[in-house]
Structures are given as C-alpha cells and as structure tokens.
Amino acid sequence: MLKVHATARRGSFALDVRIDVATPGIIALFGRSGCGKTTLVGIVAGLLRAEHAVVDIDGVVLEDTARQVRIAPERRRIGYVFQDSRLFPHLHVLANLQYGERRAPAGERRIGLDKVIALLDLQPLLRRRPRDLSGGERQRVALGRALLSQPRLLLLDEPLASLDVARREEVLPYLESLRDEFAMPMIYVSHQFDEVMRLASHIVLLDNGRVLAQGGIEQISVNPALRAIVGVDSIGAVVSGTIAVTDPVTGLAAVRVGNGVINVNLSNARPGAQVRVQVLARDVILATHPPEGLSVRNMLAGTIAQIVADDAQTDLVHVDVGDAVVLARVTRAASIALSLRVGMRVWTLVKAVSIRGHAFLAPG
Amino acid sequence: MLSAAEIDAVKLSLSVALRSVLASVPFAIMVAWWLVRGGRRGRVLLDAFVHLPLVLPPVVIGYLLLLTFGTRGPIGGWLLSTFDIRLIFTSAGAALATAVMTFPLVVRTIRVSLEEADAGLEEAARTLGAGPWDRFFTISLPLMLPGVLAGAVTAFAAGLGEFGAVITFVSNIPGETRTLPLALYTALQTPGGDAMAARLAAISFSLGLAGLLVAELIARRMRRMVGR
Numbered sequence: 001m002l003k004v005h006a007t008a009r010r011g012s013f014a015l016d017v018r019i020d021v022a023t024p025g026i027i028a029l030f031g032r033s034g035c036g037k038t039t040l041v042g043i044v045a046g047l048l049r050a051e052h053a054v055v056d057i058d059g060v061v062l063e064d065t066a067r068q069v070r071i072a073p074e075r076r077r078i079g080y081v082f083q084d085s086r087l088f089p090h091l092h093v094l095a096n097l098q099y100g101e102r103r104a105p106a107g108e109r110r111i112g113l114d115k116v117i118a119l120l121d122l123q124p125l126l127r128r129r130p131r132d133l134s135g136g137e138r139q140r141v142a143l144g145r146a147l148l149s150q151p152r153l154l155l156l157d158e159p160l161a162s163l164d165v166a167r168r169e170e171v172l173p174y175l176e177s178l179r180d181e182f183a184m185p186m187i188y189v190s191h192q193f194d195e196v197m198r199l200a201s202h203i204v205l206l207d208n209g210r211v212l213a214q215g216g217i218e219q220i221s222v223n224p225a226l227r228a229i230v231g232v233d234s235i236g237a238v239v240s241g242t243i244a245v246t247d248p249v250t251g252l253a254a255v256r257v258g259n260g261v262i263n264v265n266l267s268n269a270r271p272g273a274q275v276r277v278q279v280l281a282r283d284v285i286l287a288t289h290p291p292e293g294l295s296v297r298n299m300l301a302g303t304i305a306q307i308v309a310d311d312a313q314t315d316l317v318h319v320d321v322g323d324a325v326v327l328a329r330v331t332r333a334a335s336i337a338l339s340l341r342v343g344m345r346v347w348t349l350v351k352a353v354s355i356r357g358h359a360f361l362a363p364g
Numbered sequence: 365m366l367s368a369a370e371i372d373a374v375k376l377s378l379s380v381a382l383r384s385v386l387a388s389v390p391f392a393i394m395v396a397w398w399l400v401r402g403g404r405r406g407r408v409l410l411d412a413f414v415h416l417p418l419v420l421p422p423v424v425i426g427y428l429l430l431l432t433f434g435t436r437g438p439i440g441g442w443l444l445s446t447f448d449i450r451l452i453f454t455s456a457g458a459a460l461a462t463a464v465m466t467f468p469l470v471v472r473t474i475r476v477s478l479e480e481a482d483a484g485l486e487e488a489a490r491t492l493g494a495g496p497w498d499r500f501f502t503i504s505l506p507l508m509l510p511g512v513l514a515g516a517v518t519a520f521a522a523g524l525g526e527f528g529a530v531i532t533f534v535s536n537i538p539g540e541t542r543t544l545p546l547a548l549y550t551a552l553q554t555p556g557g558d559a560m561a562a563r564l565a566a567i568s569f570s571l572g573l574a575g576l577l578v579a580e581l582i583a584r585r586m587r588r589m590v591g592r
Contacts, residue, residue: 086488103493
C-alpha cells in the first residue's frame with residue numbers, strides 16, 4: 001500500500017492531495033502544467049516541505065507530520081528521475097550509474113548493475129560524458145542511476161517532456177520493460193495522456209492542487225473532468241480487452257471488448273495478450289438500429305448509460321457495451337433527431353484506422 | 365645577473381604568496397558557499413565585509429592587522445602565549461597580510477563558479493543517498509574546482525606584489541619580510557639602486573603576466589574536465 005497525503009501552500013497556490021493505492025503499480029499524476037504535480041513529487045522525495053504530509057510505502061513511514069516523523073531525503077531511498085536528467089557533468093556514465101548504488105545499504109541491493117545496463121542498453125555509453133549524450137540517452141542513464149540506488153519508490157517527473165516525439169518513442173519501451181521487470185511502485189508525472197494510457201495502473205487527475213478524480217484508466221478516461229485537460233479532440237474511452245486473432249498480413253488484431261470485437265492496428269501482439277485501446281469519442285458513430293452493408297468493421301452493441309452535455313452544440317454519450325464503456329461525441333441536433341436517452345439500445349461504429357494510432361499491451 | 369639580495373626577495377615573495385593562498389582558499393570556499401547557498405541572513409553584510417580590502421587603503425588593513433595580530437592584540441597575544449607564534453615582523457605575518465588583501469579576489473572567482481554549478485545536481489545527489497558532506501565533496505567541490513584553482517593562481521600572482529599592508533604590518537626586514545615590491549621600493553630609496561629597481565620591476569612584470577596566463581589556462585582546461 002502506498003499512501004501519499006499532502007497539504008501545502010506556496011503563495012496563493014494550495015495543494016491538497018490524498019492518494020492510497022495498492023503496490024506495486026504505476027501511479028500517474030496527470031494534469032496541466034502548474035497543477036501541482038511537481039510540488040507533490042518534491043514533497044514525496046522530501047525536497048519540499050508540506051504543512052501536513054504522510055508518505056508511507058508498504059508500511060515504511062518516511063514522513064508523518066502529525067507524528068513528527070520526517071526522514072531526510074538522502075535517507076528515504078526514493079529514486080527521482082528529473083525532467084532535465086541532472087546527470088553529474090564531471091562524471092562519466094558508469095560513475096553516474098554507480099553514484100546511488102554505492103550509497104545504498106549493502107543488504108538492500110536487489111537490482112544489479114549488469115541487469116540495468118542490459119535492460120536500458122547502456123553498454124555503449126558507459127565511458128561517455130553526459131554532455132556527449134543525446135536527450136534520450138541522458139534520460140535512460142538517469143533512469144538507470146535512479147534504479148541502482150535501490151529505491152523503495154521511483155518518481156518519474158515528466159521524464160519524456162524535454163524530448164521530441166521520436167526520442168520519446170525511443171525511451172517509452174524502456175519504461176515499459178522497467179515496469180514489467182521490477183515490482184516497484186512508481187509515480188509517473190505527465191501531461192501526455194498517451195503516455196499515461198500506456199504505462200499507468202492508477203491515475204490521479206490533478207487540477208489546481210486538487211484531485212479531480214482518481215482510479216483505473218478505463219474509469220478516468222470517461223470522467224468528464226478529463227475533457228478540460230486533454231481537450232475535445234483527445235477525449236475517448238480507453239477499453240481493455242484480450243486479443244482474439246491477429247492478422248500478420250493486414251497488421252490488424254481483433255480485440256475482444258465487452259460483448260463485441262474491435263479491430264485495431266497492432267503489429268507486435270499475440271493472441272491472448274491484454275491490450276488497451278483508446279476509442280476517440282469524435283470518431284464514434286451511433287446507430288439506433290443494427291446497420292447493414294457498411295465498410296465499418298468495428299461494431300459494438302450496448303445501452304446508453306449517460307448523456308453529458310459537452311458544450312452548447314454537442315453531447316458526450318456514454319454507451320455501456322458490457323464490461324466497458326465507449327464514449328461518442330454527437331451533435332445536439334443528432335441527439336434530438338435520434339431521441340437518444342438513457343437506457344436506449346444503440347450500436348457504436350468505429351473505423352479501425354480511427355482508433356487512436358496504436359493499442360498498448362496492458363500493464364502487469 | 366641577480367644579486368643574492370634580489371634572489372632572496374624573489375624567493376621570499378614566492379613563498380609568502382604561496383602560503384597566503386594556502387591559508388585563504390579554504391576560508392574563501394566557505395565564504396563563497398555561504399554567499400551562494402547559505403541562508404539570506406547576514407549575506408549582504410558578509411559580502412560587503414569580504415570586499416573591504418578592495419576599497420580600503422592597504423595601510424588601513426596593515427594597521428588593523430597590527431591591532432588584532434600584534435603581540436598585544438587579542439588574537440596575536442593569544443597566539444604568542446599559547447603556541448609561541450609571532451606574526452609581526454615575520455614572513456608568516458607577511459603571508460597573512462597578503463591573504464587578507466587577496467581574499468576578495470579568491471571569493472569572487474569561487475563564487476562565480478559556484479553560481480554556475482546547478483543546485484539541482486546537489487538535489488539529485490541527495491535523492492541518491494548523499495549526505496551534506498558527501499554532496500559537498502563529490503558534487504559541489506568538483507564543480508567549483510575551476511573557480512578555486514583560477515582564483516588561487518590569480519591570488520598568487522597578485523600576492524607576489526602586495527605592498528602597503530605588508531610593510532605596515534611586518535615592516536621591511538631583509539630576508540624575512542622584504543618581498544619583491546619592498547625590495548624594489550628600497551632600491552629606489554637607495555642611491556645607485558636604479559638598475560636593481562629595473563630588474564626587480566621586470567621580474568614582477570613577468571611573474572604577474574605568467575600568473576594571469578596560467579590562471580586562464582587552468583580555468584579553461586578544468587571547465588572542460590568538469591564537462592562544461
């Protein structure tokens with residue numbers, strides 16, 4: 001169990017957060033910049049002070065202001081990967097990696113140097129200086145350095161934010177293998193929803209220092225509060241499913257979702273694998289009768305669970321497709337014409353290509 | 365060639381300057397640290413105090429040293445009775461006067477290099493388990509090193525020529541406190557000493573120039589070594 005409770009004031013900004021989740025797993029702190037993500041992470045690491053704070057990792061209390069417990073940051077054993085990597089410029093990569101390892105208690109060394117070097121492909125970099133590394137390489141070294149300090153918890157503060165899209169795609173798989181390899185709790189700070197979708201098991205939506213919502217990705221993806229943060233074009237339900245069949249020729253995988261099947265572009269998956277797919281609300285078409293003679297391959301039958309006004313002209317329709325919810329963004333005019341209402345039976349249609357770019361193998 | 369007295373003066377100057385640097389650098393690091401990373405309290409006052417030797421007449425510094433480090437001064441008297449150390453009229457006293465005069469120079473260069481060193485790196489070291497002294501010796505000090513060395517060499521070069529504070533505090537004793545500039549001054553006061561004065565001036569000039577060049581060279585090389 002990981003407990004992070006914090007209230008803090010910074011000028012006019014107030015932070016008030018309570019997170020209690022099972023470990024291990026990746027907790028994503030998601031929100032716009034300035035919402036208090038970095039402040040919260042700083043408090044967890046002990047680098048920033050809070051008026052009231054509880055930091056408890058599987059029963060190890062690192063901070064509890066009510067009981068006057070406050071372990072110094074250097075004795076918390078919390079790994080911190082900074083956005084700007086913060087590698088030591090006067091040390092080569094190997095010495096950077098060993099900096100935390102050497103300071104970890106001898107009895108606690110579960111993560112070996114060789115393993116980290118292999119996992120993050122650091123071998124060719126070991127003798128280089130940080131200034132000779134690319135942005136992506138730097139973040140990989142920073143990850144390795146934090147891991148080797150044998151942390152109880154790993155804090156990742158927007159580790160990909162300073163990288164361009166290509167570099168980001170280069171580092172993300174390493175984060176995934178790290179997640180799958182070590183049963184270590186992590187807090188991942190991000191303002192990119194696709195990163196969160198790909199990595200996180202628990203999502204905390206932060207806005208202006210407060211928790212708007214928290215929970216699993218499926219649940220958070222249909223939360224109305226998310227709409228304001230990610231914007232209208234990125235809103236869409238994330239559904240989890242099992243791959244039924246893959247077609248190596250077309251690169252399509254059939255994913256069993258709720259009571260139906262949707263086809264997604266997913267080249268690296270095998271039948272039986274768990275995947276997450278985001279179905280963008282703007283790409284979903286609703287039908288009140290089962291349609292025929294369409295080229296659309298993805299059709300899920302369900303019932304309308306909720307209709308939420310999105311703006312003056314549009315509604316977000318939540319459709320329960322059995323074990324999963326799909327969001328559809330429809331105009332108010334269409335909504336009235338079809339006389340959509342809660343409890344009504346509908347068919348949702350999505351083109352395979354318009355399901356967000358790719359699907360991801362689910363965590364765990 | 366140089367006379368025995370001239371060689372003595374050069375040797376003495378080198379020794380005095382070297383000892384003054386060795387004495388001032390550790391304190392300069394502490395003061396620079398306090399000015400950059402320390403609390404806000406007292407920072408402005410400390411900063412002004414450190415820079416006093418730049419603006420006060422050297423004679424005043426020499427006089428203040430006499431008052432505090434003279435045999436009847438509070439520190440000087442204690443040093444004499446407890447350790448049998450006498451600073452007045454000795455080369456050690458000359459080194460002290462030189463150290464005080466060049467102190468602002470050393471603090472300034474160290475301070476700049478510390479300001480350039482990212483405090484975030486110390487934070488990172490902290491999360492990796494490094495305590496305060498550990499962080500200082502493994503992160504902050506190596507990053508400050510270019511400034512420390514450059515400051516030391518500049519102070520050494522400047523210390524070779526310290527005049528006013530030295531002559532006021534430790535007088536002008538051949539072989540003990542008669543450094544290069546004091547010997548030069550003495551030569552000018554002596555009939556027929558012109559040639560000697562010219563030679564000493566030339567030596568001062570070359571030593572000073574060499575010092576500045578070496579300081580710059582070290583600063584560059586070190587900066588590359590610490591990866592900047």
